[in-house]
Amino acid sequence: MSLEKLVSEARKSDEVVKLARELLRINSESETAQIQNFVKDFLKSVGAKVETHSVNGKTFAVTSVTGENKKHALILYAHSDVVPSGDTKRWSYPPYDATVVGDKIYARGASDMKGALASELFVYSLLVQNDVTLSKPVSFVCVPDEENWVKTPTGWGVSKWLLETGRVIGKCCIMGEPSGLSKICIGERGDYWIKLMCESTPRHGSAPLYEENACVKLFRALEKVHSAIKSVKANTPAEIKEIVEQSYELISEDLKIPVSQLGAILEQPSMNVGVVKGGDMINIVPAHCEAQVAFCVPLGMSWMELHELVSRVASQNDVKIDVIENAQSNPSYTSPKAQVVSHLKKAVEQTLSLTPKLYVTQATSDANVFRAYGIDTCFYGPGEMSVIHAYDEWISVEALKKSVEIYLRAVLNYAL
Incomplete structure (x- = not known):
């Protein structure tokens, strides 16, 4: 299959919606074995080589790599755990039914970040099933504890343990954390x-x-x-100072909070x-x-x-x-000129015909952990920050489908 035909097939497919709903029907608030096994079995079903990495005998991460020389890999990262759904009576639809209403799928974890997990899984499966020849390897990583870090032999967090022990290595990483499709997060506190x-x-x-x-x-x-x-x-680094200043407006839109109420939250x-x-x-x-x-x-x-x-x-x-032991991290950012940023920007432009804005988020994520190990990391996902951790969390079906094409193009831009 030609690469453009591969992109075309990805664009038309409804499989990612089906996959997302299957993931969203699994309650992974505190117990993640079921959903991690689902991810593992899905990868095996498409012919991928899969490894599981157990931390304590029951909590485990799932990884897969196409190609050799993993230190040059582009990593597609996702987490499968979600925050508690809270009082289910305050939901318009049951939080683990993955109800579709119009363009929206309602479920806990829809935006943060099982929608992106489905997109990344689907993209990775396309590469494996179509035996796409790549000049650089691509890795898929799914951790079970981004929302609530697990204690490991190297401290808190499975991501840190995977990186510290060499179970995951790579050149750069795209995390499917919620950003919306029109912007790319390259830094955080x-x-x-x-x-x-x-x-x-x-x-x-x-x-x-x-x-x-x-x-x-x-x-x-x-x-x-x-x-x-x-x-x-703080003395904001010169390379990212303008992006920090421009981020306030984007954070205001994300959080539905006036810029005047944000203060100097990024500085x-x-x-x-x-x-x-x-x-x-x-x-x-x-x-x-x-x-x-x-x-x-x-x-x-x-x-x-x-x-x-x-x-x-x-x-x-x-x-x-x-x-509090091992619960500290320094702020970090990826250079706006980094390859992963350029390739992802190009993929967004190719798909949406718009130039995405770069920004720094007020929140924190595993991106800080990956950058600490020298891996250029940005997060970009179809979810919306304004609805995460809230009642009636949702994700747009259209955004979900678009993210498949964007992730695929970003991978091909990097690895061909």
């Missing part, structure tokens, strides 16, 4: 996760010393930490107080209070620099700090 702890002397709650309360002390310290991080601004750290624990009884002054806090680190700043700032404020306010 880093992670800095900590636990802050405060102590006080327990006593009867009627005592008038309001300030000598572990919870009150910690809450006030959290406000001071927040003020401190908002007083600093300053941000923090989320996710878990707070303290006290034993309503009428006892608590002896201990702690908070788990997740910070995002902007490009141009390392997580250690942020740690030094937060540690200083914590110390000044009688608060202890514990860095």
